[in-house]
Amino acid sequence: MADTKFKLNTGAEIPALGLGTWQSAAGEVEKAVSYALSNGYKHIDAAYCYGNEDEVGQGLKTALESGVKREDIFVTTKLWCTYHSRVEAALDKSLKSLGLDYVDLYLMHWPVAMNPDGNHEKFPKLPDGSRDLVKDWSHIQTWKLMEKLLATGKVKAIGVANYSVKYLNQLLPEATVVPAVNQIENHPSLPQQELVDFCKSKGIHVTAYSPLGSTGSPMFTAAPVVKVAEKRGVTPATVLLGYHIPRGSSVLAKSVNPERIKANKGLITLDDSDMKILDDYAKDLEATGKVVRYVYPAFGVNFGFADQPQGIIL
Ligand SMILES: NC(=O)C1=CN([C@@H]2O[C@H](COP(=O)(O)OP(=O)(O)OC[C@H]3O[C@@H](n4cnc5c(N)ncnc54)[C@H](OP(=O)(O)O)[C@@H]3O)[C@@H](O)[C@H]2O)C=CC1
Ligand SMILES: O=C[C@H](O)[C@@H](O)[C@@H](O)[C@H](O)C(=O)O
Numbered sequence: 001m002a003d004t005k006f007k008l009n010t011g012a013e014i015p016a017l018g019l020g021t022w023q024s025a026a027g028e029v030e031k032a033v034s035y036a037l038s039n040g041y042k043h044i045d046a047a048y049c050y051g052n053e054d055e056v057g058q059g060l061k062t063a064l065e066s067g068v069k070r071e072d073i074f075v076t077t078k079l080w081c082t083y084h085s086r087v088e089a090a091l092d093k094s095l096k097s098l099g100l101d102y103v104d105l106y107l108m109h110w111p112v113a114m115n116p117d118g119n120h121e122k123f124p125k126l127p128d129g130s131r132d133l134v135k136d137w138s139h140i141q142t143w144k145l146m147e148k149l150l151a152t153g154k155v156k157a158i159g160v161a162n163y164s165v166k167y168l169n170q171l172l173p174e175a176t177v178v179p180a181v182n183q184i185e186n187h188p189s190l191p192q193q194e195l196v197d198f199c200k201s202k203g204i205h206v207t208a209y210s211p212l213g214s215t216g217s218p219m220f221t222a223a224p225v226v227k228v229a230e231k232r233g234v235t236p237a238t239v240l241l242g243y244h245i246p247r248g249s250s251v252l253a254k255s256v257n258p259e260r261i262k263a264n265k266g267l268i269t270l271d272d273s274d275m276k277i278l279d280d281y282a283k284d285l286e287a288t289g290k291v292v293r294y295v296y297p298a299f300g301v302n303f304g305f306a307d308q309p310q311g312i313i314l
Pocket of ligand 2: 022049050295
C-alpha cells in the first residue's frame with residue numbers, strides 16, 4: 001500500500017503517503033527525512049514557512065547519496081504569504097535550501113498575501129497585533145505568477161493549499177492552468193466532503209493534511225476511529241491514514257520518530273464497512289455543525305470554508 005499513487009492532472013503521479021515536516025525541529029527533521037526515504041517513503045512535504053527547508057535538504061542529500069533516486073521521489077514545497085508578489089524568487093530560495101533544481105509540486109500555502117516589507121519576514125503584524133495583509137493583492141494575481149513557473153522547469157506541477165470551494169470558484173474562471181492539487185485539512189472530524197467532491201469534479205487532486213489531528217494526534221481517541229482500529233486489529237494512526245485512500249486522496253503524516261515513521265507506512269485500504277463507520281460519524285458532525293478544524297491560523301480572513309463563520313473574504 002505504501003506504493004499506492006494517484007494520477008495528477010499533469011499526468012505525473014503523486015505517492016499516496018507523504019512525510020510532513022511542519023513543526024519538525026532542526027536536529028530532528030534531517031534524520032526523519034533521510035530515514036523515511038531510506039525506508040520506502042517516496043514523498044516529502046515541505047514549506048518555506050516551516051523554517052526547516054535547509055535541514056529537509058540535508059535529509060534529501062543523505063538519502064540521494066545513499067542511492068535513492070531523485071526521479072523516484074516526490075518533493076513538495078510551498079510559497080509563503082509574504083512572497084506572493086515575488087514568486088520565482090521565493091521558489092529559488094526554497095530550491096537552494098532543499099538542494100534541488102526542481103520540485104515536483106509547488107503550492108500556494110494560503111490564498112492571502114502578507115506585506116513583503118512589513119515588520120517581520122514571515123509574520124508581519126500591524127500595531128494592533130493583527131497580521132499585516134496586502135488586501136488589494138488577489139490570490140488570482142499570485143496564481144498567474146505561479147503559472148509562469150511551469151515554463152522554467154523548476155516545478156513539475158503547481159497547486160494550491162487551503163482553498164475552499166468559494167476560493168476555487170474565484171480562481172478557476174481566471175486560471176490558465178488548473179491547480180494539480182489542493183492541500184487541505186482532512187480527517188473524519190473534518191471530512192470537507194463538498195470540497196473533496198468539487199475538487200474531484202475539476203480534476204484537482206486532494207492531499208489531506210493533519211490527518212491525525214496535528215500536534216499530539218488528538219484524532220486517535222475519536223470513538224469511530226478506535227472502533228475501526230479494534231475491528232481491523234490496527235492502530236488508530238493506520239485507520240486515520242487509510243481513510244484517505246478510498247477517497248482518492250493522498251495523505252501527509254508528520255513524525256520525527258523513526259518507529260512512528262515506519263509504522264505510518266503500513267497504510268491499509270479501509271473497506272466499505274470501515275468507511276461506513278467513519279463516514280456516518282463524519283456526516284453526523286457535518287449535519288450538526290460539530291466538525292473540528294485543528295489548523296486555522298490567525299489571518300483574520302474567512303477563507304470560505306463551510307465550517308467557518310462569515311467574515312472578511314478578500
Ligand atoms: N498546507 C498547510 O497549510 C498545512 C500542511 N500540513 C502538512 O501536513 C503534515 C501533517 O500534518 P500535521 O499538522 O503535522 O499533523 P499530523 O496529523 O501528521 O500529526 C502529527 C502529530 O502526530 C504525532 N504522530 C505521528 N505519527 C504518530 C504515530 N504513529 N503514533 C503516535 N503519534 C504520531 C507526531 O508526533 P511525533 O513527530 O513526535 O511522532 C505529531 O505530534 C504537516 O507536517 C505538513 O507537512 C499541515 C498543516 C497545514
Ligand atoms: O502548513 C502549516 C500551517 O499552514 C502553518 O504554516 C500555518 O499555520 C502558519 O504557522 C501560520 O501561522 O500561518
